[in-house]
Amino acid sequence: MKFGVEEKILWPAFLIGVLALFLSVPAVQAQGTQNLPPPPAPWRPKPTPTPKPEPEVLDVIKTTSNLVMVPVSVTDQTGQAVQGLKVADFRLLEEGKQQEIAYGEARGFGAPRVTYRMRDWLISRQRYWGTPIPIIYCPMDGVVPVPEEDLPVLLPEDSEFRPTGESPLKYDERFKNVPCPVSGGPAERETDTMDTFMDSSWYQYRYLSPHFGEGPFDPSKVDWVPVDQYTGGIEHATMHLLYFRFFTKAMRDLGLVTIDEPVTRLINQGIILGPDSQKMSKSRGNVVNPDDYVDNLGADVFRCYLMFIGPWEDGGPYRPEGIEGVTRWLHRVWNLTLDEPRFADAIDADATRDLQRRRHKTVRVVSEDMETFRFNTMLARLMEYTNELSRVKDSGRIDPAVWNDAVETLLLMTAPAAPHITEELWERTGRPYSIHTQTWPSFDPALAEDEQLTVVVQVNGKVRDRLTVPVDATREQVEAMAMASDKVAGQIDGAAVRNVVYVPGRLVNIVVT
Numbered sequence: 001m002k003f004g005v006e007e008k009i010l011w012p013a014f015l016i017g018v019l020a021l022f023l024s025v026p027a028v029q030a031q032g033t034q035n036l037p038p039p040p041a042p043w044r045p046k047p048t049p050t051p052k053p054e055p056e057v058l059d060v061i062k063t064t065s066n067l068v069m070v071p072v073s074v075t076d077q078t079g080q081a082v083q084g085l086k087v088a089d090f091r092l093l094e095e096g097k098q099q100e101i102a103y104g105e106a107r108g109f110g111a112p113r114v115t116y117r118m119r120d121w122l123i124s125r126q127r128y129w130g131t132p133i134p135i136i137y138c139p140m141d142g143v144v145p146v147p148e149e150d151l152p153v154l155l156p157e158d159s160e161f162r163p164t165g166e167s168p169l170k171y172d173e174r175f176k177n178v179p180c181p182v183s184g185g186p187a188e189r190e191t192d193t194m195d196t197f198m199d200s201s202w203y204q205y206r207y208l209s210p211h212f213g214e215g216p217f218d219p220s221k222v223d224w225v226p227v228d229q230y231t232g233g234i235e236h237a238t239m240h241l242l243y244f245r246f247f248t249k250a251m252r253d254l255g256l257v258t259i260d261e262p263v264t265r266l267i268n269q270g271i272i273l274g275p276d277s278q279k280m281s282k283s284r285g286n287v288v289n290p291d292d293y294v295d296n297l298g299a300d301v302f303r304c305y306l307m308f309i310g311p312w313e314d315g316g317p318y319r320p321e322g323i324e325g326v327t328r329w330l331h332r333v334w335n336l337t338l339d340e341p342r343f344a345d346a347i348d349a350d351a352t353r354d355l356q357r358r359r360h361k362t363v364r365v366v367s368e369d370m371e372t373f374r375f376n377t378m379l380a381r382l383m384e385y386t387n388e389l390s391r392v393k394d395s396g397r398i399d400p401a402v403w404n405d406a407v408e409t410l411l412l413m414t415a416p417a418a419p420h421i422t423e424e425l426w427e428r429t430g431r432p433y434s435i436h437t438q439t440w441p442s443f444d445p446a447l448a449e450d451e452q453l454t455v456v457v458q459v460n461g462k463v464r465d466r467l468t469v470p471v472d473a474t475r476e477q478v479e480a481m482a483m484a485s486d487k488v489a490g491q492i493d494g495a496a497v498r499n500v501v502y503v504p505g506r507l508v509n510i511v512v513t
């Protein structure tokens with residue numbers, strides 16, 4: 001057997017391989033049989049961190065507000081020594097900035113300049129979903145924009161999604177291969193798409209004229225902006241809100257719009273937490289599935305419950321027991337509307353007037369709550385109003401026209417919160433389709449005010465004062481007002497009060513000795 005060149009190289013490799021096999025076998029056995037902890041990592045000395053060179057102090061400047069500025073010499077990334085200033089107190093940052101600028105200018109190494117920092121926004125993505133980038137690459141003419149008459153570039157609807165990890169547009173030959181707009185020769189379309197923020201940053205302008213074909217939006221419709229209300233979660237603050245404002249400012253500078261801000265009011269909604277007051281997550285197992293409630297109780301009950309859970313801006317924990325009350329309320333609205341009261345022959349004029357007043361008052365407060373997104377108190381007021389209607393209905397002595405009006409108002413005010421049930425009730429009571437195209441109920445401010453009563457105040461049976469009190473004031477409130485009256489205090493003048501006689505809504509008689 002001859003040992004050639006090949007064997008000479010193979011032999012050492014073979015030996016190393018056998019050695020490795022030999023050494024590894026005991027280790028495998030030890031792990032398999034005794035389950036020992038892994039051997040400790042070999043000890044190595046900890047690397048000593050290179051100390052940052054302390055800036056060399058060149059000078060100390062004291063300013064009018066005792067701000068200490070320390071001119072220093074530091075080494076920059078390229079290893080060059082540069083002069084700078086250190087400010088000790090950041091409360092005085094603005095003044096420090098001015099001092100720094102002056103210092104830099106005087107020594108000729110700096111000048112003031114405003115710079116902008118836009119949050120990084122990835123404009124092109126390697127995926128299908130997004131706005132196509134209207135660019136064509138031609139081997140002859142280079143980068144050519146898609147001519148305006150060919151805009152917008154639409155995404156193909158028959159692209160094949162393959163597990164390549166890449167955009168299907170890259171493999172869509174019909175989308176990709178286009179004639180060059182300049183020479184007509186073969187060219188390729190850009191297959192990256194823009195981030196979806198590219199659409200959502202200005203869609204509010206397109207919504208004004210969605211069928212307009214001559215451009216992004218009809219300039220004659222654009223004076224409808226700004227948008228009155230922006231709602232969303234706080235997580236939009238550094239993304240959509242920023243881009244949406246940036247687009248408006250850029251569009252303003254281009255002369256497309258005349259407004260500075262795209263929206264006039266922002267309200268962030270809170271988050272509905274899990275029953276354990278923690279953010280809902282699959283890993284915590286505290287996710288509430290709305291579908292189960294919608295299937296059992298209906299979408300209206302569930303929506304009203306979410307509105308009722310707490311202030312809209314705060315959110316709050318999901319408490320399933322609270323849904324019962326909302327269910328009962330909507331049942332009451334249903335019965336109240338469909339069961340006609342048995343109207344008595346003799347109408348109670350006071351009760352009728354009270355109901356009218358209650359109706360105007362409820363429209364006022366519900367309208368206010370609606371405009372300020374206080375949906376939880378809005379529903380509480382509608383529930384109170386429903387209770388009042390139930391009470392009045394049992395008496396049966398209300399003017400039928402006033403009763404009808406009161407119930408119609410209840411349906412109209414409840415419609416935004418419970419759209420399905422109210423539409424059904426609207427139809428069953430023979431009203432014209434649809435409840436959602438009716439005007440919002442109006443109120444008379446005078447009637448919406450609390451009704452006032454005049455209460456006579458006597459001291460030992462002699463009239464001393466007259467008080468104007470709300471119709472629903474309690475005995476304690478009226479007595480306290482009577483005692484606080486200057487005219488009454490002058491009569492009592494330190495005498496002991498033996499008794500107070502109260503005739504509700506009419507009279508207070510203070511008996512003194």
Ligand SMILES: [Zn+2]
Nearest residue numbers: 138141180183
């Ligand atoms: Zn070309």
